[in-house]
Amino acid sequence: MNAAEFNHRHPVGTLVFAYPGCRPEDGAGTRLVTRTRTEAQLSASGDPVVWVEGEGSYICLTHVDPVAEDVWEEARKAEKQAETMLPTPQRLGHATRDEAIPALLATIKELRASRQPLIDALALVYQSMAACVGDEWAMEWLGEVWTQIPLNVRALAGDQDAASELGEGGA
Structure with missing residues (x-):
């Protein structure tokens, strides 16, 4: 999708999953549950990109997925819950x-x-x-x-x- 088409379909503030670095199917990437903070535009290299909340650099549109509000809310809720959970202790056995x-x-x-x-x-x-x-x-x-x-x-x-x-x- 090019920048103009993205901007036509998705205004600033659109809820998205963004993948800085790489997408999950391409490797061990990180998913941001965020929203766009700028319109899409062309980078200096000619790639269509957008800036999102919580990330200091632009992300290529191929690494940004607009999502429905209910999907975004569920992902945000799961993210918050994961942040508050302590790792499960591992049983080391029963030493005498x-x-x-x-x-x-x-x-x-x-x-x-x-x-x-x-x-x-x-x-x-x-x-x-x-x-x-x-x-x-x-x-x-x-x-x-x-x-x-x-x-x-x-x-x-x-x-x-x-x-x-x-x-x-x-x-």
């Missing part, structure tokens, strides 16, 4: 206590092992920033960003003020 405890202990051990490199990195950052006395940006960072890190983590990273505060029962 004897199976679960070793797995949990292994996970805890793994997490503890991954903690040390993070603490070492934070310690290096803290030392580097603290060494920049007089550097306005470093001081601002220490005052605003560093203080947002939990007190016990700051103490582990070598912040003596945080360690003292923890020792005084401040946290």
Whole structure:
């Protein structure tokens, strides 16, 4: 369909399903339940296109399907319902206590092992920033960003003020 014919049949605000990128039959495309926001026109490449609500660029008319109001409303309702639904939890099986405890202990051990490199990195950052006395940006960072890190983590990273505060029962 050319732009003039589309405009004759479908005024601005027409309810449509639009497929930016590709149509479902051509691949894993996305469907927009939307409406037109401009008249159709020719793009610089000569393709008939239209802009729709919710999309920042034009869409070729071959990727726009005008739909009846009841079909559009039903699709919009289904879209809204899908947005509010949480994914269904998947049952992982019924582990016995004897199976679960070793797995949990292994996970805890793994997490503890991954903690040390993070603490070492934070310690290096803290030392580097603290060494920049007089550097306005470093001081601002220490005052605003560093203080947002939990007190016990700051103490582990070598912040003596945080360690003292923890020792005084401040946290």
